[in-house]
Amino acid sequence: MSKVEKKKGILSIDKEKNLVKVLYQHPKRPDKKKQLTVHEIKDIPEKYDGQEVIFTVLNGNRVVEIEIIKNKEKFVSKRWKTSMETAFKRDNVRIDKHTGKSPEKDGKGKHEEEYIFFLPSHLRQLMKSVYMDIGRVNKINPSLFLYKYTPGKDLDDPFSKIAGKHWERFEKAFSSNDEFHKASMGSQQILLHTIDNENWYIKKIQKKLQWRMVVGLGTNHPYEVSMRLHHIYGVPIIPGSALKGIARDMALIKIAKKEKKEVSGIEEKVQKYLAVKDQKDAFFATIKSKEFSNLTNEEKLLLAFGNQQFSGIVVFLDAIPDSAPKFKVDIMNPHVQKHL
Structure with a gap:
């Protein structure tokens, strides 16, 4: 896979030698500049000599796009533009989507499962590279992964297996994940400290679950079944409301x-x-x-x-787990009646 990077630098144009370069900061030595010669982009006006630019580098040495920061004018390599258009036609069918292959195999050892991510192009590329890697998925915000980065399939294909596998991947990636939980606890402590300094009376209540709990089953979700997660930290909560x-x-x-x-x-x-x-x-x-x-x-x-005219003087904060949450895929069938 090609490595694409964006860097900030200064454009240098020598019309006599028909030479265009970009100068940029050395990543490890702040006192030193590095430079790359631009071979694929022609006809950049001389007036942009010395201008600040954002340039796109392919595989560390090919400058394929230059954007003038001042006026946002872009100059693109014809080869790069052609390859991007070809990739777009290959990866998109009427709507903006990306198709990736799942490592799950059928009995013949073939990759049968096909995922479609209905995301902007840069996020499609990201999800293609990380979705099947639990060690990388668990670095994504859990609420984004659950609500937004959900794969789908063409409308003619069965949908339930994709949904079940997404929930299973969520369970494996985020059960006992302490990183997001620590961030939520830290934020809660800062809030409590601020309230305490304002001389509010604070009552802390801790309760232990007897069994599994889910809040927010009816939250809007592509799979029609969901759960309530904190929109910033991604931990399960019971909303203060x-x-x-x-x-x-x-x-x-x-x-x-x-x-x-x-x-x-x-x-x-x-x-x-x-x-x-x-x-x-x-x-x-x-x-x-x-x-x-x-x-x-x-x-x-x-x-x-309170009521509709008065909010009341008691403020309820969101309830959050006091330890890293554990997720478990389960079925929800409270509507099923007992049969004689």
Whole structure:
């Protein structure tokens, strides 16, 4: 496979000798310049002599494209342009896609599985080189790998095997992967430290799962089944909004049991509470005077969790694993009824 690199340098044009060069920084010696002679690109105007450029190098010595940084004008080798157009026609069928071969073999030892990545060209090339290598896949952000870098197939082909193998590859690559987990824990600690400095009351809750858990099965995904991962760090989370909803529902149930009322009635009362100006003024006056004992149960619920007019004073952060998560491929069939 050809090695393609982009470098930044200075263009040098000698019209008398009909010579074009690019000068650039030596990668290991900052005090020294290196140069490459441009053989394949002709007719670069002399006015660009001394201009800063970004140039593309093939296999370490062939300059095949030069872009003037100042005005973005490009000069491309005809051989390079022709080869790129040929590759594009070979690798693309109506839509922008890349086809790669899976190492899984059939009984005759042939590569039968065909993957299609619906990605921009540079990402197609990346996924072609790393997708089957677990040691390299686990360096990719897990959420990108799961949500965006999903292979597919032509519409006429069965789809389920591709989906299952992608989930299995995700399991192998990211189970017990500590790198992304450490980053998420560090971010959470910084956030908690910042909140603590603002004199907020912090309550930490740790719970242990009894069995496997998945959150976000209905999250949009090409395979129609998904899970919720942190969009930056890629670790599984229980979103703070979900935790707030659970806590609010439990508070509603407890108040309903205590007052022997219907949950729906209390919910409706809380939602409408701040709609009346007199109630709103009285509510905030009580809060400012810190006479919390004078609040009704509905007002305490409103104070903590809020409604459509008021967000509430309790903030729920996302719940994240306290150790590197372990993933396991499983089936989801809660809709299947028991058969007699």
